[in-house]
Structures are given as C-alpha cells and as structure tokens.
Amino acid sequence: MRAVVQRVSKASVDVDGQTVAAVGRGLVVLVGVGRGDTEEDARYLAEKVVHLRIFPDEDDKLNRSVLDIGGAVLAVSQFTLWGDCRKGRRPSFVDAAPSDQARCLYEAFLQALRDHGVPVETGVFKETMAVHLTNDGPVTILLDSRKAF
Known part of the structure; x- marks a missing residue:
C-alpha cells in the first residue's frame, strides 16, 4: 500500500458539490492499494501514519504525532498512486489492486487507524471527489508498505 500524507490545518472532501467529510488540524492521507497487498500492509501503514512525528513540539521540532496533538485523519482512497509513468505519456494502472480487494484493504486501513x-473521516470509495486542504508547513510525506521508498 502507498500513501501520501499531508499535515493540514483543515481539510474536506466534496462529492457532487456536497461536503461528505471534514477535519481540522491533522492529516490528509491519500491511500492506494496495490496488487498483492494484504491486511498486514494496511496495519503497517496505519501504524506508520498515526506515529509519524511531523507536528512541532514546544521547541518547533517535528516531534509529535497526530495522536500526540489529538488530531484527526481524513483518508481518501486513490488508486492513481499506483500509476506507472515510466513508459509513454499515459499512466498504467496494472499494479493497482482490483476494486473489491482495494475496498477491503482500504477499510482495513481505516479500522486500524480507528x-x-x-x-477518522473518509472520502467515498470509487467516487469522483474534490479534496480541499490547507497543507500546514507544507509537510508532505510518502509512505510505502513494501518500503520501495
């Protein structure tokens, strides 16, 4: 599984012009499930997300996690994180998990966070969403349960 983690002061998700989820201070996590991912990957990624020390302490050092600050997570499923752009101009998504598997592991990730x-607030799986966020810092971290980066 892959994730793009952004530290935010606020964020929301709209579907068809309606806000379906919103958080204040915390994290927006874009989550992509790859072929071959398992529930172990979902638990690993959730553990990593909740303990990432990317919030400042009293000395302005990045020493606090979303748990430490009492923040929230807005998680949005995003299969395009598995887009392979190494060849040609159109991304290939063959490494993204099939929808049923992706939904199951996305939900396992959400439960592990909880x-x-x-x-935890969420977008709507397989819907076109407008994600609005104010990136705080900006701080953006890439995670991969296979430790590819």
Whole structure:
C-alpha cells in the first residue's frame, strides 16, 4: 500500500458539490492499494501514519504525532498512486489492486487507524471527489508498505 500524507490545518472532501467529510488540524492521507497487498500492509501503514512525528513540539521540532496533538485523519482512497509513468505519456494502472480487494484493504486501513484512537473521516470509495486542504508547513510525506521508498 502507498500513501501520501499531508499535515493540514483543515481539510474536506466534496462529492457532487456536497461536503461528505471534514477535519481540522491533522492529516490528509491519500491511500492506494496495490496488487498483492494484504491486511498486514494496511496495519503497517496505519501504524506508520498515526506515529509519524511531523507536528512541532514546544521547541518547533517535528516531534509529535497526530495522536500526540489529538488530531484527526481524513483518508481518501486513490488508486492513481499506483500509476506507472515510466513508459509513454499515459499512466498504467496494472499494479493497482482490483476494486473489491482495494475496498477491503482500504477499510482495513481505516479500522486500524480507528483502533489507535484517531478520529477518522473518509472520502467515498470509487467516487469522483474534490479534496480541499490547507497543507500546514507544507509537510508532505510518502509512505510505502513494501518500503520501495
């Protein structure tokens, strides 16, 4: 599984012009499920997300996690994180998991976040969404459960 993690002061998701989810201070996590990913990948990624120390402490050092600050996570499924652009001009998505598998593992990721006690809001799986966010910092981190980067 892959994730783009952004530290935000606020964020929301709209579907068909209606806001379906919103958070204040916390994280926006764009999540992509790849072929061959498992529930272990979902748990690993959730563990990594909730413990990432990317919020400042009293000395302005990045020493606090979303758990430490009492923040929330807005998680949005995004298969395009598996787009392979190494060849040609159109991304190939053959490495993205099939929809049923992706939904299952995305939901496992959400549950793993909740199991850590983090408030979680979500986009709508397989819908076209408008994600609005104010990136705080900006701070953006890339994660991969296979540790490819």
